[in-house]
Amino acid sequence: MNIGFIGLGxxxxxxxxxxxxxxxxxxxxxxxxxSIEEIVAAGAExxxxxxxxxSRSEVSITMVPDGPEVEAAVLDSEGALEGAGPGSIxxxxxxxxxxxxxxxGKACAExxxxxxxxxxxGGEPKAVxxxxxxxxxxxxxxxxxxxxxxRVMGSSAILTGPVGAGNVTKLANQIMVAVNIAAMGExxxxxxxxxxxxxxxxNAVKGGLAGSAVLDAKAPMVISRNFKPGFRIHLHxxxxxxxxxxxxxxxxxLPFTSLAQQVLVSLxxxxxxxxxxxxxxxxxxxxxKTEVKKP
Numbered sequence: 360m361n362i363g364f365i366g367l368g369x370x371x372x373x374x375x376x377x378x379x380x381x382x383x384x385x386x387x388x389x390x391x392x393x394s395i396e397e398i399v400a401a402g403a404e405x406x407x408x409x410x411x412x413x414s415r416s417e418v419s420i421t422m423v424p425d426g427p428e429v430e431a432a433v434l435d436s437e438g439a440l441e442g443a444g445p446g447s448i449x450x451x452x453x454x455x456x457x458x459x460x461x462x463x464g465k466a467c468a469e470x471x472x473x474x475x476x477x478x479x480x481g482g483e484p485k486a487v488x489x490x491x492x493x494x495x496x497x498x499x500x501x502x503x504x505x506x507x508x509x510r511v512m513g514s515s516a517i518l519t520g521p522v523g524a525g526n527v528t529k530l531a532n533q534i535m536v537a538v539n540i541a542a543m544g545e546x547x548x549x550x551x552x553x554x555x556x557x558x559x560x561x562n563a564v565k566g567g568l569a570g571s572a573v574l575d576a577k578a579p580m581v582i583s584r585n586f587k588p589g590f591r592i593h594l595h596x597x598x599x600x601x602x603x604x605x606x607x608x609x610x611x612x613l614p615f616t617s618l619a620q621q622v623l624v625s626l627x628x629x630x631x632x633x634x635x636x637x638x639x640x641x642x643x644x645x646x647x648k649t650e651v652k653k654p
Contacts, residue, residue, distance in 0.1 A: 361386070362508065363416030365409045365432050365439060366453070367394035369588070370479070371422035373486040374452070374512050376401055381511040388412045409433070413442035413449070418505055421451045425597055426459035433463050443472045448501050450508075452493070454478040454533070454594075456601045457523035458608070460496065464522035473501035476522055478529035479513065480536075482589035484576075490514040494532070496524035530605060533598040537619040537639065539573040544640030547581060547651045557651045558582050577637040581651050586634040586641075593632035596623040 360383060364375045367389040379385055379402045387398045388406040399405050406412035409432045413419040419439045421432045429451050433439045439449050449467055451460065451474070460476035467474035475497035485491045491513035495502055502518045509516035519528045546569075550560040561578045564570065580586065599620040606613045622642045631638055644650050 360384070360418065360508075361416045363387070363406065363412035363419035363439070364398075364403070364422070365389070365406075365412055365419065366422035366428075367391070367398055368422065368424070369483050369591075370452075370486045372398065373483065374420075374422060374491075375403065377489045377511050378508065379403060383508070383511075386412045386415045408437040408442075409435075409439045410437045410442035413439035413447065414444065415442075416447065418448045418450060418508065419443060420508075421449070421453060423453050424594070425453070426455040426601075429453050429455050429459060429463060434466055440467060440470060440472060443467075443470070445471060448473045448475065448505060450475045450477055450505055452477050452479055454529050454598055454601075455526055457496075457526040457530070457605055460526045461523040464497070473498055474522055475501055475505065476525040477505075477509070477516075478526055480529065480532050481513075484589050485514075486512075492532075493517070494519050494525045494528040496520050496522045496526065496528075526601075527605065530598060530602040533595060534602055534613065534616050534619075536573055537595060537599060537623070537636070538615050539571060540577055540636060540639045541619055541622060541643070543574055543578060544581070544643040544651075547578065547640065548643045548647050548649055551651050552647055552649045556654055558653050577635075577640075580635060580637040581640045582653060584650075584652060586638045588633060588635045590636050591633050592623055592626050592636050592638060595636045596620065596627055596632070599623060 362383045362385050364387045375398050385403040386406045387403045395405050464474040477495040479491040481491040493509045493513040493516040495518045547557045551557050
């Protein structure tokens with residue numbers, strides 16, 4: 360199967376590498392020539408545009424920052440939809456507004472092209488390991504056709520409903536992650552302020568009801584003061600903004616999401632937007648004038 364991959368950033372690059380390692384023929388494109396060269400060196404072919412990539416591919420995957428970039432990569436005159444041939448599939452694995460996913464899906468359907476929105480969770484570490492959680496929306500037949508690709512890039516891939524459902528599911532995921540990290544930050548700051556070793560507290564609670572994948576991934580980062588981005592704060596802010604806009608359209612109140620969003624906005628404004636979202640905990644640290652670290 361000829362695969363196109365558009366968007367070779369912090370997530371797209373390792374995802375493309377894993378497809379190459381699995382034996383798929385990849386044609387790739389990114390706005391950064393250096394990123395294209397890096398993946399070409401790993402065994403891919405270079406495309407000159409998203410349109411060119413799609414014209415040479417049975418499945419075209421986009422992995423870009425947000426909705427406007429997805430619309431540009433798919434719907435512009437040099438976008439993937441202009442190059443996609445009969446029977447091909449466009450899969451957007453970006454995290455965007457469900458409304459944008461539905462808009463792009465409708466445009467694809469009008470030209471007889473299947474579209475799947477399939478955002479992921481797990482950040483850069485799981486993109487590298489090929490163990491992402493993939494949440495898809497679209498047609499069952501199209502999903503089944505691309506499922507072998509998803510199994511290369513992720514440890515789970517679930518069809519959650521029609522086009523747009525994948526991104527609703529991802530927004531639900533991002534709400535839970537943000538609020539979980541914030542609660543973890545409050546808990547570890549409290550323990551540290553009380554004179555306890557936060558690493559000991561983390562190990563004491565992780566096997567109980569408070570244990571979670573988020574806790575195991577992020578508590579060690581905070582305690583070791585390692586905020587190298589696996590998923591950046593400014594991108595999480597974007598996801599919660601999309602969640603709140605979707606909630607407003609559906610007349611759903613999300614009070615804790617709103618609070619978490621204000622924390623993220625504050626962190627971006629204090630030049631911490633490029634840190635890993637584990638740095639949500641630093642907002643609590645600032646207020647308590649206490650840094651979570653081993654004594």
